[in-house]
Amino acid sequence: MIQFAIALINIILLLNGVAAIINYLLPTISKPLQLFATIILSVTVLSFIYFVGLILKQEFNILLILFTVINLLHLYWTYPWLLKRFNLKNLTVHDTYDIVPIAAVLLMTVFFVFHGSKYGDFDAWALWNTHAKFLYHPTTWTRMFEDPTIMSHADYPLMLPSLVAFFWKMVNNTSFIVPILLSFSIIATIPLLLYYALKAEFKNRFYAYFGLLMLVADYHFQLLNSAQCADTLLSLFILSAFIIHHYLKQSNFTNAAYVLGFICASCTWIKNEGELFFVVFTVIFFISNYKNTPYIKKYLAGSILPIIVIISFKEFFSPVNDLIATNNNRIPKLIHDIKDGSRYITIVKMYATTLIDNFWMAVILFLYMMLVNRGFFKSFAPVIFYLMFLGFTIIYLTTPYDLSWHIYTSFYRLLYQVYPSLIYTAIISVGYIHLETSACLTLETATITE
Amino acid sequence: MLNKISFGIDQIDAEVKPVQKYMLPDTHIGFDTTINDYALYLEIKSIITPQQFLFNKNFDTLLVVQFKDKKPRQFPNYRLISKNEDKDLIVSLITRLK
Numbered sequence: 001m002i003q004f005a006i007a008l009i010n011i012i013l014l015l016n017g018v019a020a021i022i023n024y025l026l027p028t029i030s031k032p033l034q035l036f037a038t039i040i041l042s043v044t045v046l047s048f049i050y051f052v053g054l055i056l057k058q059e060f061n062i063l064l065i066l067f068t069v070i071n072l073l074h075l076y077w078t079y080p081w082l083l084k085r086f087n088l089k090n091l092t093v094h095d096t097y098d099i100v101p102i103a104a105v106l107l108m109t110v111f112f113v114f115h116g117s118k119y120g121d122f123d124a125w126a127l128w129n130t131h132a133k134f135l136y137h138p139t140t141w142t143r144m145f146e147d148p149t150i151m152s153h154a155d156y157p158l159m160l161p162s163l164v165a166f167f168w169k170m171v172n173n174t175s176f177i178v179p180i181l182l183s184f185s186i187i188a189t190i191p192l193l194l195y196y197a198l199k200a201e202f203k204n205r206f207y208a209y210f211g212l213l214m215l216v217a218d219y220h221f222q223l224l225n226s227a228q229c230a231d232t233l234l235s236l237f238i239l240s241a242f243i244i245h246h247y248l249k250q251s252n253f254t255n256a257a258y259v260l261g262f263i264c265a266s267c268t269w270i271k272n273e274g275e276l277f278f279v280v281f282t283v284i285f286f287i288s289n290y291k292n293t294p295y296i297k298k299y300l301a302g303s304i305l306p307i308i309v310i311i312s313f314k315e316f317f318s319p320v321n322d323l324i325a326t327n328n329n330r331i332p333k334l335i336h337d338i339k340d341g342s343r344y345i346t347i348v349k350m351y352a353t354t355l356i357d358n359f360w361m362a363v364i365l366f367l368y369m370m371l372v373n374r375g376f377f378k379s380f381a382p383v384i385f386y387l388m389f390l391g392f393t394i395i396y397l398t399t400p401y402d403l404s405w406h407i408y409t410s411f412y413r414l415l416y417q418v419y420p421s422l423i424y425t426a427i428i429s430v431g432y433i434h435l436e437t438s439a440c441l442t443l444e445t446a447t448i449t450e
Numbered sequence: 451m452l453n454k455i456s457f458g459i460d461q462i463d464a465e466v467k468p469v470q471k472y473m474l475p476d477t478h479i480g481f482d483t484t485i486n487d488y489a490l491y492l493e494i495k496s497i498i499t500p501q502q503f504l505f506n507k508n509f510d511t512l513l514v515v516q517f518k519d520k521k522p523r524q525f526p527n528y529r530l531i532s533k534n535e536d537k538d539l540i541v542s543l544i545t546r547l548k
């Protein structure tokens with residue numbers, strides 16, 4: 001009980017410390033978005049702290065002492081800001097229209113309860129939560145890497161398992177409730193983040209409601225939400241990255257690049273696909289801002305800590321990824337696979353089937369964008385999506401496994417990871433077209449009246 | 451529903467838990483089953499996660515899961531440490547005779 005209380009107090013202190021940093025780095029972003037950025041950065045830091053405890057092979061009590069020291073250190077600097085923050089005069093009553101996202105989350109909760117399973121999908125119980133159980137034992141967790149079987153996937157990054165293990169340690173048992181609650185918290189954050197990001201962007205609430213509707217009304221998106229896998233966490237981080245990037249471009253407030261770098265690089269700590277996202281995002285970000293040195297410097301500075309964490313994991317602990325390990329031993333077959341035209345046809349067919357079967361709303365959105373704003377397809381976000389899919393295609397093309405099986409079991413999850421970001425960037429793009437059109441109409445009316 | 455049980459985890463859990471307390475912390479434990487199902491190994495691993503449990507039949511100590519509707523396998527050079535069974539399964543922890 002004392003352990004739980006100390007951990008909880010530390011989490012609250014960490015949230016406040018990160019809130020102070022976010023308030024400094026993203027001062028003009030809306031309050032709800034500041035709150036979400038605070039939560040996202042805090043859970044990432046929590047995961048890093050737990051990983052440090054694992055590297056040092058220390059029990060949870062020692063980790064809590066380390067955690068307390070870190071919090072006391074930042075409290076020394078953030079104390080004046082906290083006093084100001086907790087002044088009751090600063091409290092504001094929220095907009096009554098905010099009942100809509102709450103209702104949406106309630107609907108998602110009902111879906112989650114009726115369609116989710118106790119232990120989640122295969123990947124959740126066989127991989128993510130099993131890894132978490134290894135991390136639950138900080139002195140012997142490295143035995144996770146002793147399992148030579150490919151299906152153990154010990155090379156998977158540890159953000160989700162370390163968070164589950166941290167909360168298991170808090171409650172002092174490995175209850176299945178913990179991964180469920182954690183998973184649900186992530187699921188609830190995605191639509192709320194999308195809603196508040198769109199609400200902050202446009203005076204007309206239609207766009208925010210529309211974004212919310214696209215997520216909540218999508219059966220397959222909801223189904224994947226209840227899987228309890230790390231894809232949901234990655235989906236949240238990718239969405240956050242695009243929101244912060246948009247804020248950076250709009251506000252020109254260069255400090256936001258620190259947060260952007262941190263969030264993008266943290267994707268590598270969630271899933272291996274996050275590494276591809278980080279590399280692609282970074283390259284396109286650098287190309288589009290090659291004259292803007294402060295952006296690049298601050299982005300790199302922000303990404304240093306997550307990069308150190310992922311490199312230390314991959315270099316000193318993780319075995320080689322199963323795809324890379326198998327491909328290294330079959331170079332001639334690899335060349336044959338790349339030259340095989342039928343594999344390309346299979347890939348295209350299965351991409352189309354998966355898109356239409358699972359994400360038909362995205363297809364409609366895609367067609368709508370073709371009609372109203374073709375410029376969208378040349379903009380920052382879609383270029384990142386193309387390159388990510390090119391990367392996935394190369395992986396499928398060279399896969400040592402059965403091609404159809406590999407696409408069938410993974411492609412829908414890759415789409416799921418970028419789906420909220422696609423909705424966000426498309427609605428932002430359409431919203432600005434509408435704003436420009438209405439501005440032109442207003443100007444024409446004014447000219448006629450004159 | 452959240453109480454939906456995928457892959458019979460709770461059944462396996464109830465069967466393995468009584469046997470698990472006999473697994474010594476510093477010994478490697480192998481796995482053997484009558485259906486040779488890798489998913490079953492992952493399922494048991496997800497329940498117990500003993501840090502020394504591996505898909506390997508060559509260790510001195512083995513966790514054996516036998517399905518009653520399949521022909522049971524014999525382990526003549528082993529002695530039984532612990533056994534637990536229900537209407538479908540027999541879960542045994544056995545160790546090689548010295």
